[in-house]
Amino acid sequence: MNRVSTVSIHPSSIVETDEIGDNTSIGPFSHVGQNVHIGKNCVIGQGCHIQDGVHLNDGIHLENGVYIWEGVYLAEDVFVGPQAVFTNYPNPRAFSHPPQTEEILQTKVGRGASIGANSTILCGHIIGAYAVVGAGSTLTHSVRAHEMVYGNPARHQGWVCECGSALFDIRECVECGRNYEMIDTGLRLVER
Numbered sequence: 001m002n003r004v005s006t007v008s009i010h011p012s013s014i015v016e017t018d019e020i021g022d023n024t025s026i027g028p029f030s031h032v033g034q035n036v037h038i039g040k041n042c043v044i045g046q047g048c049h050i051q052d053g054v055h056l057n058d059g060i061h062l063e064n065g066v067y068i069w070e071g072v073y074l075a076e077d078v079f080v081g082p083q084a085v086f087t088n089y090p091n092p093r094a095f096s097h098p099p100q101t102e103e104i105l106q107t108k109v110g111r112g113a114s115i116g117a118n119s120t121i122l123c124g125h126i127i128g129a130y131a132v133v134g135a136g137s138t139l140t141h142s143v144r145a146h147e148m149v150y151g152n153p154a155r156h157q158g159w160v161c162e163c164g165s166a167l168f169d170i171r172e173c174v175e176c177g178r179n180y181e182m183i184d185t186g187l188r189l190v191e192r
């Protein structure tokens with residue numbers, strides 16, 4: 001297996017796992033903990049922290065200064081903007097830190113979703129596939145597939161296509177022509 005030759009890790013970073021997929025790069029001054037899995041074709045920026053045991057799927061892009069903690073799950077092709085922070089513990093106290101595993105709430109981010117710069121993602125929620133959390137948001141609830149939210153607290157602002165364009169009419173994206181229908185969990189692509 002000659003995987004090593006296709007993985008790029010800046011020498012200033014501390015990487016405590018061997019489970020890194022092909023064509024993945026890790027920028028300077030990042031820390032990747034033990035038993036972390038990082039898929040192929042990922043970009044981990046500068047100054048990121050990925051806690052022990054986190055599983056990152058293929059094609060994920062973390063901009064600089066992103067913090068990913070135990071209990072956070074990112075599906076394929078998730079984008080996380082600079083300085084975005086996840087949390088995993090709803091009731092932090094200095095005198096009961098670190099939390100017990102049973103006190104951690106899971107956060108799941110669906111395939112292709114984007115988290116804007118400087119967002120704070122409170123734990124225990126699901127962000128649907130291809131959803132967008134706008135820059136500077138504080139997310140306090142779950143987000144449906146293809147839903148666009150932003151603000152503090154983040155609120156529903158509209159819908160967004162897989163291609164990234166805002167959907168003025170879910171029946172047809174003006175940029176790429178994809179068609180959607182509304183279901184309970186958000187938008188679903190209508191195959192033509």
Ligand SMILES: [Zn+2]
Pocket residue numbers: 161162163164165173174175176177178
């Ligand atoms: Zn589109």
